[in-house]
Structures are given as C-alpha cells and as structure tokens.
Amino acid sequence: MKALRQMGSGFIIGVISLLLVIGGISLSLAETTAPSPPSTPSPLPTTFAVEFASPLLSPTLFPTLPPEISTDTLTPIPTATLAQTQPCSIPAGWTPIVVGVNDTLYSIAERYKTTADNLNTSNCLNDVVPPAGSVIYVPPVPTVTVIPCGPPSTWRKTHIVKPGENLYRISLLYRTTVAQLQSANCMGSSTIIHVGQALYVPNVPTSTPAATSTAARTSTSTMDFSTPTPTPSNTPDFSTPTNTATKTPDFSTPTQTSTPPSPSP
Structure with missing residues (x-):
C-alpha cells in the first residue's frame, strides 16, 4: 500500500510539471505574435434561448442498451363479437297493461290465469321485475260461461x-x-x-231413508280360563265294615194264649 501511494504521488507531480512547461511555452508564443485588431462588436440579440442539459441523459454516464427482441410467438386474442339483440316477439292476442305500484309478476299472472315464467319469457324481461308505470303484455282473460241457475217452477x-x-x-x-x-x-x-x-x-212429501243394519253376525268361541270346580265322584270305600246288630232266631217254646169267643149274632 505504501508503494502504491508513492507511485500515485509521483504521477501527480509529473503531470503538474508537464502542465507548467506547456503553460510557459504558450506564454512565450503569445508574446511574439502581433496583436490582432479588435473585432466589431455584434449587436446583442433581443431574445435569448436558454437550454438546460439533462445530466441524467448523458451518453457517457449511462450508455443505452440495445432493445431486446422477443422471439415468443404472439397468440392473437379473439375479439368478442356482440350478439345482436333480437326484437321481443309478443304472442298474438296479448294486450298491454300498465304495471301498478304493488303489482308483481306473480300477482299479474294469477289475475290473468297464466304463470310468471310465461310473462317473463313473452315480455323478454330477463328476470327483471318491471317497475311501476311500465307496460307489459298479458294474455286475454278467458271468458267465463255463466250457467243459468234457479229452482224449477214446482x-x-x-x-x-x-x-x-x-x-x-x-x-x-x-x-x-x-x-x-x-x-x-x-x-x-x-x-x-x-x-x-x-x-x-x-214440492213432494219427504221420505224417511231406511236405516241400514251394519251389524254382522259373527260367531266367536270364547275360551273359559276360570278355575274348574271339582265335582264329587263315586270312589270305592276301602274302609273296614263295622259290625251291625242282626236278629237272632228265637228257639224258645211259645206260650199258649186263650182267645175269647166271638159273640154270636
């Protein structure tokens, strides 16, 4: 490091010496040459153009790089074509009405005996609720045939x-x-x-409807689950028979008894 410093200082001294020599030579040459006549001063321009050089655009400080050329294949982006809106085709026979403040598609459909989907499709509403005051088309209301009623004359x-x-x-x-x-x-x-x-x-006398018997004969056998009562049965008597008194024949001599004579008539 010390050697480098010495070389740098020697180089600077040499440059200064060279500049001094060149300055002395130029001074001597200037003294020997004759002075030139003074030039006629030109009139000063009335307008001044001031140019400010941008320091950031210096070609020496910031060299421009060549543009990079990309070799990627560019894919064309498909452009979306807007579909032409078809005019809404109203079914034949439908009549226009004005939507009320509290009207909905469901209430209008119930009033004109149709469905909300049918109104939505036929009027091209695209599921948008029509605001109050707008005009939509509805089918004709079917005519109701009134059937005459009333009692007969009798x-x-x-x-x-x-x-x-x-x-x-x-x-x-x-x-x-x-x-x-x-x-x-x-x-x-x-x-x-x-x-x-x-x-x-x-205007006829009333009739009493016959009562229909709905009871059906059903024979059902009921089982008796009660405890059976024991009944007396003739059981043989194996007990020892007891002696009973028997008549003993009398072998004694009978005594004669006198029989009184019967009275004569």
Whole structure:
C-alpha cells in the first residue's frame, strides 16, 4: 500500500510539471505574435434561448442498451363479437297493461290465469321485475260461461237446514240429486250449507231413508280360563265294615194264649 501511494504521488507531480512547461511555452508564443485588431462588436440579440442539459441523459454516464427482441410467438386474442339483440316477439292476442305500484309478476299472472315464467319469457324481461308505470303484455282473460241457475217452477223454498244435515241427506229426503239441489239454489259446485239456511226443494212429501243394519253376525268361541270346580265322584270305600246288630232266631217254646169267643149274632 505504501508503494502504491508513492507511485500515485509521483504521477501527480509529473503531470503538474508537464502542465507548467506547456503553460510557459504558450506564454512565450503569445508574446511574439502581433496583436490582432479588435473585432466589431455584434449587436446583442433581443431574445435569448436558454437550454438546460439533462445530466441524467448523458451518453457517457449511462450508455443505452440495445432493445431486446422477443422471439415468443404472439397468440392473437379473439375479439368478442356482440350478439345482436333480437326484437321481443309478443304472442298474438296479448294486450298491454300498465304495471301498478304493488303489482308483481306473480300477482299479474294469477289475475290473468297464466304463470310468471310465461310473462317473463313473452315480455323478454330477463328476470327483471318491471317497475311501476311500465307496460307489459298479458294474455286475454278467458271468458267465463255463466250457467243459468234457479229452482224449477214446482220447487218451493221450504226446507230449513237442521244440524247434522248435508246436501246428500236432503237429496235422499226429497228423492232428488245433489246436482239438482246445487243448481236450484245457485250454489255452483259448492256443497257448503249452514244451519237455518232455507233451500229450494221439490214440492213432494219427504221420505224417511231406511236405516241400514251394519251389524254382522259373527260367531266367536270364547275360551273359559276360570278355575274348574271339582265335582264329587263315586270312589270305592276301602274302609273296614263295622259290625251291625242282626236278629237272632228265637228257639224258645211259645206260650199258649186263650182267645175269647166271638159273640154270636
């Protein structure tokens, strides 16, 4: 390290000496040459262009590197084509309505006897609930055929419904059918009647329906699980017989007894 320092200092001294020699030669040459005439001063420009060199773009400090050329094969990116929206085709015969404040697809579908999916598809709603005030199309409401009802001329409104009665029992009483009772009383397909309600019935005497016997004869054998009562039985008597008194014949001589004579008549 000491040798390097000595070499560096000697090199610096040599350079300084060389510069001094060159400066002395140049001074001597300048004295020997004749002075040149003074140049005519040029007018100063009215505008000044000031240029600021960027120190960061110096070619000596930061050399530019050649651009890298990539050899990867570029894959073309497919471009998405926008599908053309088809115009919404409304079914034939459908009529427009205005959606109310509290309307939903389900309530509208129930009102016009269709389904919410059918309304969604036919109006191209794409599962978007239509806001209030918008217009959607609905199918025509089917016409309801009104069936005329009413009692025949011979029927009278004389039967008062009692507790436990129904249309079937009443039809048996008046020898008619449930359908005729429904039509005469404008009940439609309902079978609901109330206690105290007056009904039109045929003007015929009532008949009492025969009671049907539902009891079936069944023969069942019941087993007696009670304890049997012992019954007396004739069992032989093996006991020793006891001596009983027997009559002993009398061998004594009989005594004569006098018999009085019977009185003569």
